[in-house]
Amino acid sequence: MSKPSIADKNTRSALQRLEFVPAQAAHLAWSASTNGASDRERAGWARQRVLDNLSHYLRKLEQSAMELGVNVHWADGAQDANRQVVEILRQYKTSDALRNHNALLDEIALDRACANNGIKLTHLHPGDHIAALASATRHHPVWPVVHLRAEEISEVVSQRYRVPRTHDPDILASTLRGPLRRTLLRTNTVLLGLDFAVAGNGALVCIDNDGHNANMVALARQAICLLSIENITADMADLHHLANVYARSAWGREMPAYLTSFDRPTAPGVDGPREIHLIFVDNRRSNILNSDIGEALRCIGCGACHNVCPVYQQIGGEAYGESPYAGPIGALINPILLQSSASARQPYLSSACAICKSVCPVNIDLPGLLNNQRQLMATEKPTFSQRLMFGIWRRTLTHPRLFRRLLRVYGRLRGF
């Protein structure tokens, strides 16, 4: 694997600011809560109890959804999921669709699949929309264009919508809002990556801080929902708890600004989709669940570990390959998710500083699991340099003078 390159200076300084803005906001929100530790514990437990009995909750959710009139589909991999989405869109004879801000849709590269099949997909989330206009990589799960400077955003918006350049975020947002809302009004089909689904009552849930999901659900005629199989909560109480800890860690709020929940097709004359499709996407999650790092599936995608990861702040999201998951959680799951030689050594993109562990709202032992993955790799596929280095290290452990001399040689190379 080639060494990951250092991100450019602007990206690095933008990613380092994450530590001072969202990470601080999250820190304050967690500090303001009187039961921070028990809230984390409860959130971790709410996720773990679903993972421990995943097939039970999947069946329960499938049953609840079908009873409410939702069409349920299952997809093994990304291709399968994309094929099913395209087939459903063809049934509706539509070539335009809207999508929300969601990592699963990025993970399966739904944008590319739609483009290849002549379907125009518009991002309703302003950040994602800007990223699409600028053809920029999204580096962060919550703040997709955090690495773009105001000048760059102003440039792409003014070029696309032929408006004067401005750095004023209010003017930029209202420039985008007009055309996006017009698209929203004329588009009948929406593609929604769900943040959660509730097994007990079949509620399909999206959370965001700008209301784009609520608008999509209210105005759509047909909703195609994609759910990664682990994003299930047992009941509404767990859902609300997880939504609140997500809001704390992602935005520094006590609760999400918008929690959009829907469960069944609506009757004519009532807002909401007349037809709902729910596609369960596995895409190697079963492999993760059955591996040593199953606990990683507790992740709710709040991005808190990204905000504090010093390695991620230097290399940015691009170093994690095609996956939308970067930072410690990306380094952990990408080798299984992507199954590529480029992603295999991502668990080494860590300084084992464990700061991510201290901010994770669902108590994932990220440094411990990353170490598990490194142990697996060191046993199964040790590199030549690793074998050489530790071969010498081990043989000289009982020879203190030689050990120190060799260490000094190494240090000289590194300038210690």
Add this chain to the structure above:
Amino acid sequence: MRVSLLSSCYTQAFRPEIAEQMLNLGTLLGFEMVAQSKHTCCGLPAWDDGRRQDALVAAQQTVRLFDSFDQVIVSSASCYAMLTRQIPTLLGGTEYAEEALSLSQRCRDWSSFLLENVALSVPEFVFPGSITYFQSCRQLEPAATIALLMEICEAERLTTISQSCCGFGNNLTWRHPRISRNMADSVISSLRLTRSDVTVTDDMGCLMLLQNQSQQTRKMRIEHIATFVYGLLQESLQ
């Protein structure tokens, strides 16, 4: 009471004077201090790299070498974390399990050892300037070091930087030297912003990387806490 110093492999190879200073201070406090010269490494680099078997060999050797001491003083926070947290787990279920657990209980980090055994709050022993304590990300029990620093410096002149990583851990200087250097630069910028007269740390990895990297630009004073305290003691004795 027999007290041994467990100096990290980096201390022995690159900063042996720090081990000397620790031994001298221990002797001054009236302890029979022994430097275990046969010791090489606790196994942390191998453990971080996923080389469990290699880490196991080093851990067994460490446990064996320090079995006969009443107290083991550890020179570096990362080794201390390895000895007290990882080694008992690593050797759990093996013939060394009991010794590993016993060693983890006999281990002390250098600051708590000093704090317990010396009355530092004498007027001569006050540092007049300002101090930044760079808390290593591996330092799991920073309270003793902070308490020690508060004994020798007024609280308003003491800054602590925690939840930060210098880029030394997990063999990053070897695997990804560029990332490691950049991380160190970013920590050094934060340290410069504090405008303190001296930065102290209790981790050898942080010390070496930060000292080395800060020399690339403007010189700054970064010291191991043992060196810092030893320097103050020498000044007050003169």
